[in-house]
Amino acid sequence: MEENIKKQSKISELRQDLVTGDWVVIATGRSKRPKEFAKSEEIKEPENPETECPFCNPAENEPENRLLVYNDNQDEWTLRVIHNKYPAFDRKGEAPQHFEEGPYFGMESIGYHEVIITRDHRNQIANLNKVEVAEILDAYQERYVDLMNKKSVNYIEIFHNHGRESGASIVHPHSQLMAIPVISPYVKSELDGAENYHRTSQTCVYCTMLEWELGGAKKKRVIFENDDFVAFCPFASRVAFEVWVAPKKHKPYFERITREEKVSAGEALQVAVGKIYKALNNPPYNFYLHTSPCDGRDYPYYHWHIEILPRTSVWAGFELSTGIEISTLEPEEAAEFLREQ
Amino acid sequence: MEENIKKQSKISELRQDLVTGDWVVIATGRSKRPKEFAKSEEIKEPENPETECPFCNPAENEPENRLLVYNDNQDEWTLRVIHNKYPAFDRKGEAPQHFEEGPYFGMESIGYHEVIITRDHRNQIANLNKVEVAEILDAYQERYVDLMNKKSVNYIEIFHNHGRESGASIVHPHSQLMAIPVISPYVKSELDGAENYHRTSQTCVYCTMLEWELGGAKKKRVIFENDDFVAFCPFASRVAFEVWVAPKKHKPYFERITREEKVSAGEALQVAVGKIYKALNNPPYNFYLHTSPCDGRDYPYYHWHIEILPRTSVWAGFELSTGIEISTLEPEEAAEFLREQ
Numbered sequence: 119m120e121e122n123i124k125k126q127s128k129i130s131e132l133r134q135d136l137v138t139g140d141w142v143v144i145a146t147g148r149s150k151r152p153k154e155f156a157k158s159e160e161i162k163e164p165e166n167p168e169t170e171c172p173f174c175n176p177a178e179n180e181p182e183n184r185l186l187v188y189n190d191n192q193d194e195w196t197l198r199v200i201h202n203k204y205p206a207f208d209r210k211g212e213a214p215q216h217f218e219e220g221p222y223f224g225m226e227s228i229g230y231h232e233v234i235i236t237r238d239h240r241n242q243i244a245n246l247n248k249v250e251v252a253e254i255l256d257a258y259q260e261r262y263v264d265l266m267n268k269k270s271v272n273y274i275e276i277f278h279n280h281g282r283e284s285g286a287s288i289v290h291p292h293s294q295l296m297a298i299p300v301i302s303p304y305v306k307s308e309l310d311g312a313e314n315y316h317r318t319s320q321t322c323v324y325c326t327m328l329e330w331e332l333g334g335a336k337k338k339r340v341i342f343e344n345d346d347f348v349a350f351c352p353f354a355s356r357v358a359f360e361v362w363v364a365p366k367k368h369k370p371y372f373e374r375i376t377r378e379e380k381v382s383a384g385e386a387l388q389v390a391v392g393k394i395y396k397a398l399n400n401p402p403y404n405f406y407l408h409t410s411p412c413d414g415r416d417y418p419y420y421h422w423h424i425e426i427l428p429r430t431s432v433w434a435g436f437e438l439s440t441g442i443e444i445s446t447l448e449p450e451e452a453a454e455f456l457r458e459q
Numbered sequence: 460m461e462e463n464i465k466k467q468s469k470i471s472e473l474r475q476d477l478v479t480g481d482w483v484v485i486a487t488g489r490s491k492r493p494k495e496f497a498k499s500e501e502i503k504e505p506e507n508p509e510t511e512c513p514f515c516n517p518a519e520n521e522p523e524n525r526l527l528v529y530n531d532n533q534d535e536w537t538l539r540v541i542h543n544k545y546p547a548f549d550r551k552g553e554a555p556q557h558f559e560e561g562p563y564f565g566m567e568s569i570g571y572h573e574v575i576i577t578r579d580h581r582n583q584i585a586n587l588n589k590v591e592v593a594e595i596l597d598a599y600q601e602r603y604v605d606l607m608n609k610k611s612v613n614y615i616e617i618f619h620n621h622g623r624e625s626g627a628s629i630v631h632p633h634s635q636l637m638a639i640p641v642i643s644p645y646v647k648s649e650l651d652g653a654e655n656y657h658r659t660s661q662t663c664v665y666c667t668m669l670e671w672e673l674g675g676a677k678k679k680r681v682i683f684e685n686d687d688f689v690a691f692c693p694f695a696s697r698v699a700f701e702v703w704v705a706p707k708k709h710k711p712y713f714e715r716i717t718r719e720e721k722v723s724a725g726e727a728l729q730v731a732v733g734k735i736y737k738a739l740n741n742p743p744y745n746f747y748l749h750t751s752p753c754d755g756r757d758y759p760y761y762h763w764h765i766e767i768l769p770r771t772s773v774w775a776g777f778e779l780s781t782g783i784e785i786s787t788l789e790p791e792e793a794a795e796f797l798r799e800q
Contacts, residue, residue, distance in 0.1 A: 133695040137652040137664050142695045143785040150787060152796035155699055155771045156740040182605070219670040222694045277776030285775025292585050294776065302781030311478040314701060323478050330561040353563045354474040354483045358496055399497040406780035427779055430496045434626025435618025435635065436547070436767055439747035440643030444484040444547050456492035 129309035130227035131217075140303050143227050145206040159333035163289055169240040175241050176200055184322050185232060186257060187198050192239035196250075197257055199295075205231035207296055212269040214299055228270045230297040232261060235290065242280060242291045243388060244395035252384035254293065255375065258407065261295055262373045266412035271297040273411045281402025285428045301411050307348065308408060309420060315362035324366050324421030327353075334368075339449050340458040342389045349390040351449035351456070357454065358430040358447035359398060363391045364423035372422040388425060394428050396459040403428040421436060470549050472566035473641065481644050482534075484568050486547040494776060504630055505593050508580040514631035515580050517541050526573060527598060536600055537591075540636075546572035548637055553610040555640055569611045571638040573602060576631065583621060583632045585736035593725030595634065596716065599748065602636055603714045607753035612638040614646060614752045622743025624770045644753050649749060650761060657760035663709050665762030668694075673707075680790050682797040683730045689721035689776040691792035692797070699788035700739060700773040700797065702731045705764035713750035713763040728765060735769050737800040744769040 130145045130172065136304040156266030164170035166184035176183040176198060186199035201209075214226040227325035232322050234257050243251060265271055277284040278293040283385075301309075331340055331350050349363045350391070364427045365379065375383065386407075394403060405426040437443050481497035505511035517524040517539060527540035542550075549571030555567040561787045568714055575598050577591070584592060599617050619634040620627040642650075655798075671692050672681055682702065683690040691703045704727045706720065716724065735744060746767040751758035771788075778784050 134566070135652075135693075135695040136575045136668055137656070138648045139652060139696070141646070142697050142788055143783060144696075145787050146789060151787060152699075152738070152792055155788065156738070156742070187510050218674045219694065221667050222671075275777055275780050277780050279775045284772065285773040285778075296777060300783075302783050304780065304782040307479045307481070311476075311480060315478070326562050327477055328542040332565075335617075352476075353560065354481070355485075356483050358493075363779050397493070397497070404776040404779050406776050408780065410786050425780075432624065432626040435745040435747050435776075436616055436637060437626075437747065438745050439616050439645065441617050441645040442482050442641075442643050444482060444486050446486050447493060447496065448485055448487060451493055 129210060130206060132214070132227045133222065133223050133224040136223075141300055144208050145204075147228065158412060168284055170218065171239055171288075171290050172203075173233075173235045173288060176235070179399070180440050186260060188253060188257070195215075197235065197253055199232050199234050199257055202231040202233050202294065207231045207298055212271060215286045225299070228299060230265055230268070230271070233294045234261070234293040234295065236259065236292070239290050243278070243393075244392045244400070246388055248381055248385035248388050251386075251388045252380040255380045255384055255387075258293070259266075259297070259373055259375060259380070262411070262412075265295075266419060268297065270299050272413035273298055274299050274409075275302070275406065275439075277404060277406035279404050281400075281429070284402035284404045286402075286416060292380040301413065303345045305408060305411070309411075309417060312419045312421070322419060322421050324364060324423065325368050328364060328366060339453045341393060341453050342386055344382050344385055346379050347386035349386045351453040355447075355449040355452065356443035357427055358445050359394055359452045360386055360445075360449070361394065361426040361456070362423055363387050363390055363426070364421065369422055370410045370417050370420045373412075383424075390426055390456075393456045393459040394426065397456055398428055398430065401430065464635060468683050469785050470551060471547060472564065473568045474565040474566050475553070477562055477564075484547050484560055486545075486568065495766055501711070504653060507544055507629070510608055512629075513544075514574075514576045514629060517576070527601060527747055527779045530592060538576065538594055540573050540575050540598055540602055543572040543574050548572045548639055549583070550606070558747065561708065567680050569640060571606055571612070571636070573607070573636045575599065575602070575634040577633070580631050583732075583736075584619070585733045585741070587729060589722055589726035589729050591725075593721040594728045595727075596721045596725055599634070599636070600714055600716060600721070603753075606636075606638040607639065607714065611640050613754035614639055614642050615750075616643070616747065618745060618747035619727060620745050622770070624740075625743035625745045627743075642754065646749060650752070650758060653758075653760045653762070661722055663760060663762050665705060665764065669705060669707060680794045682734060683727055685723050687720050688727035689729045692794040696786050696788075696790040696793065697784035698768055699786050700793045701786075701790070702735065702767040702797070704728050704731055705762065706765070710759050710763055711751045711761045713748060714753075724765075731767055731797075734797045734800040735767065738797055739771065742769045742771065 129261050132141050134141055167174050168408055183200040187195050188197040189195055207227050215227040216225045262274050275296045340350045348366055352362050405424055407424050409422035410420045473482050475482055510517050529538040530536055543721050548568050555569040557566045603615050607620040616637045653664050681691045689707055690702055693703050746765055748765050750763035751761045
């Protein structure tokens with residue numbers, strides 16, 4: 119059965135680890151031949167991005183490339199969303215087919231995989247202004263709301279890779295959105311932790327954290343705040359210069375963000391990324407948005423936020439073996455240095 | 460209190476994430492100044508390793524460098540174990556001191572951090588023979604048994620980083636051992652999974668997997684086997700060319716491995732690493748050993764094994780956000796290609 123699915127359609131698969139229950143994606147759609155893995159992948163920097171870069175020049179007349187276009191006026195577009203050309207999650211049917219192989223279990227990797235592209239080939243988030251970053255958040259929200267009620271979608275991951283070492287394979291600044299059928303182990307771990315904390319303390323664990331960071335801790339880990347958002351280096355930072363951006367008020371659902379909050383969030387995100395850019399001389403980094411699942415249940419105890427992870431270290435055997443990260447800089451020191459930028 | 464510990468002794472800390480309960484190590488002992496993170500770290504390849512490489516020339520007369528020496532005869536040593544010069548876990552006292560900061564919790568990062576060095580500067584595991592690899596396993600076992608009953612030690616991590624992109628900061632082939640006070644989230648996830656499986660199925664989940672791989676699955680993911688060990692690409696591979704090496708019989712405790720089994724394990728590990736070396740043209744990789752904790756409890760349902768992860772991809776925003784890895788090659792194809800090497 120599983121063989122049939124694969125051979126017929128070359129659709130990607132989610133496979134479950136028999137021991138831990140964790141999922142992996144086997145994305146055959148983007149697959150290389152085995153011998154091609156020996157070559158290292160370099161980002162090809164186009165010499166003439168205006169004509170060569172696929173994100174500078176999405177084929178305008180292909181509906182695939184018109185999921186969302188902002189300021190679509192005589193080639194004056196400022197942001198657009200397109201389908202990922204090599205999706206890890208395939209748009210096919212509504213509910214994923216399951217399969218078994220001996221003791222193992224898997225399912226079709228059904229979902230949506232989109233790319234959010236800002237217009238300028240060279241201007242990264244560090245160099246944008248808060249209104250331009252708010253426009254990116256507009257697009258995140260708009261695509262989120264469009265996909266959240268799809269039958270195959272239980273969680274929507276939104277993330278941004280900058281620089282080759284962070285996994286970005288195209289230089290042109292872009293974010294990605296994956297709408298997927300499963301709730302991931304990391305998100306589940308946060309949801310469980312927040313639920314447990316709420317049960318014993320009758321309060322949100324993130325609100326507790328923010329209250330401490332902005333009060334008792336005397337803002338020693340805070341790098342920026344405005345009326346609605348705060349950017350800080352978390353107490354248990356996994357890497358040097360890790361920064362979280364969170365709404366000050368208790369907000370479980372990113373998709374309910376208001377226009378004013380988007381400008382505040384855009385400012386906090388831009389300042390945080392801009393400070394990392396200056397402090398570390400344009401390092402590779404990833405950020406991602408963690409919010410409540412869209413699986414039809416309520417998550418009143420959760421608190422959406424963005425986590426920014428600069429690539430200041432390589433996760434080696436110890437980290438891969440344990441899930442315990444080793445950071446070589448105290449977040450208090452990192453925050454002090456970021457505040458100075 | 461926490462400030463005092465840090466300022467006085469510059470000891471490393473374990474800090475707990477308030478939401479997930481996960482631990483991170485803030486290893487101040489190895490710390491750089493904040494502005495130094497902007498420079499990328501290159502492995503310095505010594506021009507004359509015989510005189511310049513610290514692992515070719517550990518100062519013989521320093522007791523720090525004589526934790527274990529094999530064939531210690533007129534500079535003819537073949538393997539030695541030394542303390543890591545920049546330990547992530549400090550040898551200090553017996554039980555770690557705990558501290559609180561507001562809602563947060565942490566403890567001193569107490570433990571042992573050792574380096575296992577084979578003699579030759581250039582010969583990596585791919586180029587050794589099975590008896591030489593068995594000698595490495597001898598050292599793993601000998602150090603394990605020496606540390607397992609220490610009061611501050613509840614788990615012993617043994618791992619090997621090869622190549623700069625895998626996190627190796629010194630070229631000379633070496634493994635590392637960290638004896639730590641906590642059981643890591645990844646190991647705990649495997650222990651919980653194995654215990655649950657045993658409760659419902661009255662059998663070991665790893666034995667079930669191996670029986671399928673060697674039987675019903677017609678060895679399509681197996682790349683090597685001998686009497687005692689099997690090397691195979693796991694069904695839910697996280698990266699292309701991931702390989703696990705496991706004892707065929709049910710064995711919860713690595714430290715009880717016999718002399719004969721060490722030669723068999725050495726052969727399986729060498730063949731697996733050697734095939735990865737040939738297939739991917741000497742790629743960076745990590746491997747680590749997962750075995751039962753040494754916390755005084757019994758783990759009859761667990762099954763020790765080694766997991767080898769070549770760096771065939773970069774974990775980007777999606778993987779960091781979710782813990783779901785995307786692999787672009789089916790393990791069945793990877794195994795076929797590895798068998799051909």
